[in-house]
Amino acid sequence: MISITLQVKNIAKEFNRKKLFENISFDADAGSAIAVTGKNGSGKSTLVKILCGLLEPTRGTWVLTVEDKKIPHEEYYKNIGLVSPYLNLYDEFSGIENLDFIAKIRRLQNPSTIIESVLEDFGLFKHRKKEVKYYSSGMKQRLKYCAALLHKPEILFLDEPQSNLDSEGISVVRTYMKQQRERGILIFATNDEDDLSYADAVIKLNSLNIEK
Amino acid sequence: MHYLFKAASAVIITFVIIAGIGIPMVQGNHGFFEFPFIPGLEEKARNIFFHVPIAWATTLAFIMSMIYGIQYLRKQDIEYDLRSVSSAGIGMILCVLATVTGAVWAKFNWGAFWNWDPREVSIFILLLIYGAYFVLRSAIDEDGKRAKLSSAYSIIAGITVPFFIFVMPRLMGGLHPGSAGDESGKGPVLELKMSGMMLVVFFSSLIGFTILYFWMYSVKLRANRIEHQLKSQE
Amino acid sequence: MRAIGLSSYYVLVKEIASELRTRYALNALLMFVVTTLSVIVFSLGSEHVPYEIYCGTLWVIIFFSAMSGLSRTFVTEEERGTTLLLQLITSSNSVLLGKLFYNVILNFAITLITAIAYLILFNDFVVRTYSIFWLTLLLGSVGLASASTILAAIVAKANSKGTLFPVLAFPVLVPILLTAIKATILSVEGGMFNEAFPDFQVLISFTIVIIAVSFLLFDFVWKD
Numbered sequence: 001m002i003s004i005t006l007q008v009k010n011i012a013k014e015f016n017r018k019k020l021f022e023n024i025s026f027d028a029d030a031g032s033a034i035a036v037t038g039k040n041g042s043g044k045s046t047l048v049k050i051l052c053g054l055l056e057p058t059r060g061t062w063v064l065t066v067e068d069k070k071i072p073h074e075e076y077y078k079n080i081g082l083v084s085p086y087l088n089l090y091d092e093f094s095g096i097e098n099l100d101f102i103a104k105i106r107r108l109q110n111p112s113t114i115i116e117s118v119l120e121d122f123g124l125f126k127h128r129k130k131e132v133k134y135y136s137s138g139m140k141q142r143l144k145y146c147a148a149l150l151h152k153p154e155i156l157f158l159d160e161p162q163s164n165l166d167s168e169g170i171s172v173v174r175t176y177m178k179q180q181r182e183r184g185i186l187i188f189a190t191n192d193e194d195d196l197s198y199a200d201a202v203i204k205l206n207s208l209n210i211e212k
Numbered sequence: 213m214h215y216l217f218k219a220a221s222a223v224i225i226t227f228v229i230i231a232g233i234g235i236p237m238v239q240g241n242h243g244f245f246e247f248p249f250i251p252g253l254e255e256k257a258r259n260i261f262f263h264v265p266i267a268w269a270t271t272l273a274f275i276m277s278m279i280y281g282i283q284y285l286r287k288q289d290i291e292y293d294l295r296s297v298s299s300a301g302i303g304m305i306l307c308v309l310a311t312v313t314g315a316v317w318a319k320f321n322w323g324a325f326w327n328w329d330p331r332e333v334s335i336f337i338l339l340l341i342y343g344a345y346f347v348l349r350s351a352i353d354e355d356g357k358r359a360k361l362s363s364a365y366s367i368i369a370g371i372t373v374p375f376f377i378f379v380m381p382r383l384m385g386g387l388h389p390g391s392a393g394d395e396s397g398k399g400p401v402l403e404l405k406m407s408g409m410m411l412v413v414f415f416s417s418l419i420g421f422t423i424l425y426f427w428m429y430s431v432k433l434r435a436n437r438i439e440h441q442l443k444s445q446e
Numbered sequence: 447m448r449a450i451g452l453s454s455y456y457v458l459v460k461e462i463a464s465e466l467r468t469r470y471a472l473n474a475l476l477m478f479v480v481t482t483l484s485v486i487v488f489s490l491g492s493e494h495v496p497y498e499i500y501c502g503t504l505w506v507i508i509f510f511s512a513m514s515g516l517s518r519t520f521v522t523e524e525e526r527g528t529t530l531l532l533q534l535i536t537s538s539n540s541v542l543l544g545k546l547f548y549n550v551i552l553n554f555a556i557t558l559i560t561a562i563a564y565l566i567l568f569n570d571f572v573v574r575t576y577s578i579f580w581l582t583l584l585l586g587s588v589g590l591a592s593a594s595t596i597l598a599a600i601v602a603k604a605n606s607k608g609t610l611f612p613v614l615a616f617p618v619l620v621p622i623l624l625t626a627i628k629a630t631i632l633s634v635e636g637g638m639f640n641e642a643f644p645d646f647q648v649l650i651s652f653t654i655v656i657i658a659v660s661f662l663l664f665d666f667v668w669k670d
Contacts, residue, residue: 016355017290017444054533055670056288056356074665077534087534088527090460092467105456105536107449147531285666340617347613351604357670361600364663368596368618371659375621375652382644383624 004066004154004184005029006051011060013046020046021205024060028185028201033177035196036189038205044189045084047205048159051187052082066154078106081148083141084159089132095119095143096128099150106151118146122172137164142172149176156180158188161195217423224420231413232261248407256320261413263313265421267335270310273303273425274338278370281363293359294440297349298433300366302425304342311335322387329387330380337376341369450543453536457544461519462551471552475515479560482507487567500571501630504564505623508587511556513612516594519545520602529602538668542660546595553591557583574636578629582642585649586626592653593618596660599667625649 005027012022020043028034036044049055051062053076064071066079089098096115103111119125122142132140141164148156161177162170177198180186188195196202237257239249250257280296314332315325326332348365352358406414465471486503523529532541561583564571573579594615601611629645 016353017440049670052534054530074537077536080534082530082534084530086527087530089531090464090528091526092464097463101456101460102531102535105453105540107452148534285663337617337620344614344617348600348604348610351606351610353605357603360666361603364667365597365600365614367663368593368656368659371655372593372618372621372652375648375655379621379625379648383628 002067002154002184003030004064006062006064006155006185008051008062009060011047011050011057011062013043013050013055014058022059024203024205026201026203028187030184031181032201033181033186033188033199035199035202036187036205037191037196037202039191042205044205045086045159047203048082048084048157048187048189052076052080052157064155078151079154080157081151081153081155082157082159083144083148083161084157085163086159087144089140089143089147091133092131094129094131095124095135095146098132098143099146102147103150108151111150114150115146118149121176122146123168138166138169141165142169145173145176152183154184156184156186158186158190161188161190162192218427221420221423221427224416225424228261228413228417228420231409232258232417235409235413242407244407244409246407247410253321256317259313259317260410261417263310263317264414265417266306266313267310268418269421269425270303270306270335270338272422273299273306273429274342274370276429277303278366281366284359284363285367288356290355290359290440293355293363294436295433296359296363296366298436299429300342300345301432302428304339304346305428306425307335307339307342311339318387327387328384330384331388333380334373334376338373341366341373345369450537450540453540454543454547457532457536457541458547461545461548465552471515471518475511475552475556476559478511478514479507479556479563482510483560483563483567490568494570497571497634498631500564500568501627501634504560504630505586505627507560508553508557508590509619509623510612511560512553512587512590512594513615515556516549516553516591517598517601517607517611519548519595520598521607524602533669538665539661541668542595542599542664545599546592546657546660549591549595549598550588553594554584554587557587571634573633575633575639575642577639578633578637578642581646582626582629582633582649585646585653586622586629589622589626589649589653589656590619592660593622593656596656596664596667599664603667603670622649622652625652 006029007027009025010022011024013020024047026034036047038044046055050057053073064076064079071079089095090101093101096119099115099119100111103115108114116125119128122145124139124142124146127135127139132143135143156177158173158177161173165173177186177188188199190196235245235247237247237249237255242248247257277296277299280292280299284290284292284296314335318327318329318332319325322329345362345366349358349362352361486507523532561579565573597615597618598611601607601614604610625645625648629642629649632642632645
């Protein structure tokens with residue numbers, strides 16, 4: 001297992017000077033699974049976006065180190081994968097075209113074997129040539145998993161991991177969550193009790209803006 | 213210190229108004245407390261004490277706004293955005309004033325309120341740029357995003373202005389002194405034709421309007437800060 | 447550097463493939479050119495007008511077709527929620543470079559089509575120095591496209607995107623438009639190639655400066 005650490009210190013985010021959350025601190029290293037929980041609107045997705053390096057927090061710092069090398073924020077995309085309700089794939093392309101584009105732009109070795117194996121795992125292989133606009137919402141969710149897992153990310157972020165999935169889909173996701181833990185860090189935002197029990201640590205966002 | 217500057221600005225601008233309008237213009241030899249009679253400009257020359265300093269203050273306001281915009285992008289502190297937008301707001305008022313004083317002068321000197329002379333086009337484009345800047349700001353709901361995008365826009369628009377200044381005179385003859393189409397084309401008016409007293413009034417006016425800009429800007433900035441605080445307490 | 451080149455190439459390929467599949471921008475733009483051209487043809491009738499008018503209207507069409515077509519690259523990503531995907535798989539510089547190339551290609555194609563239609567439709571519009579004419583079209587449309595690309599990225603993050611884009615773009619594009627119109631007039635008047643040289647210098651330096659600033663600012667604009 002390679003050494004990966006994520007150190008989060010005192011992260012706070014405000015929108016229009018209204019505090020969403022503050023003082024979020026935790027450390028994670030390879031093998032850990034961290035859950036983020038909180039009511040709707042408490043900023044789970046925002047926190048995930050910040051940790052992905054896609055949104056600047058109002059205060060606070062966070063450092064990702066892979067093999068003792070500090071990764072600059074603008075290069076996080078090389079080390080992370082994200083599944084989120086806010087993320088969409090290209091409607092006008094088929095499943096395999098989408099994954100092909102992602103694999104090429106990430107310059108993966110042997111893209112076709114990797115793509116085929118994830119498609120197989122998520123039960124999308126027979127739908128691979130269908131355009132994404134004809135996919136059901138569950139199939140789209142599965143395809144998002146394929147897209148996030150292609151490059152075997154060091155950190156996998158899952159925002160609402162179970163949304164739109166049937167029991168079969170959930171069990172595949174569980175297998176991958178386990179695999180991710182063996183390989184690196186898993187961070188997921190959820191309110192599902194089963195998922196929460198799976199985590200080593202739970203970060204509770206106590207909706208500062210709702211209480212006021 | 214603050215009050216000293218405000219008082220100075222009030223005194224200087226009062227002096228400029230009284231001296232600029234009141235001092236008589238005489239033909240031929242003139243004493244120190246008289247203005248020379250410049251053929252072609254005549255009594256209309258008095259506008260130079262108002263039009264040019266206001267145009268200068270406009271430029272200053274927009275440059276300050278752009279500098280604070282750059283600062284915001286570097287530091288990501290909303291305070292710089294408040295400064296940037298305050299300066300742009302004052303710049304907009306000054307820009308309209310410069311346009312109006314210029315248009316009135318143009319009417320009586322060149323025959324029409326608007327002649328599409330290069331500098332008139334430049335100020336028109338400046339109005340468009342900052343008009344667009346405020347439209348862009350009103351189309352974004354979130355503070356940080358608004359600050360970032362409007363700073364980016366003011367930088368992009370700002371770097372095109374030098375091209376403009378270079379391109380325009382090549383396309384059309386100018387009427388302003390010092391531009392290519394000026395027959396007497398002997399450079400800026402103040403170098404050759406202004407007398408000692410005119411220079412005194414002119415430079416006092418420059419200083420007066422500069423201080424006035426900073427005064428207006430600080431009032432606007434404080435108002436914006438309060439507004440921002442109130443919004444966050446809703 | 448090579449990494450950016452390669453990934454921006456894939457962004458460009460994706461844009462082109464997406465356009466060929468949906469045909470949204472291309473069809474809309476062609477129809478736009480056809481309608482504006484026919485408005486001009488109808489309003490002129492058999493009237494003879496000064497050639498300056500033709501040069502001006504040519505760039506009016508190019509400007510407004512750029513305004514209706516070039517913001518799409520960023521606006522569609524934002525509307526369909528695919529921005530997050532691109533942010534997650536590649537660096538912001540490669541996104542900008544890929545989309546810049548796509549806009550340049552699209553805008554140059556539309557410019558060429560408009561110009562050829564002009565040469566065919568209007569007998570009074572006679573170009574005497576073709577070298578100036580084609581080079582102006584190339585440099586002008588590259589300049590338009592590069593300034594529009596970074597502005598489109600800004601507009602995509604704001605509300606009321608459609609009306610905002612021309613409002614933001616016009617003041618920025620004025621130097622390019624005026625210079626391009628001037629060089630086009632020169633090509634109709636039959637000026638020598640080196641007479642148009644200062645205009646080309648303006649167009650080229652404007653484009654270089656805008657692209658350089660785009661790369662400095664894009665990271666702020668692209669990430670939330």
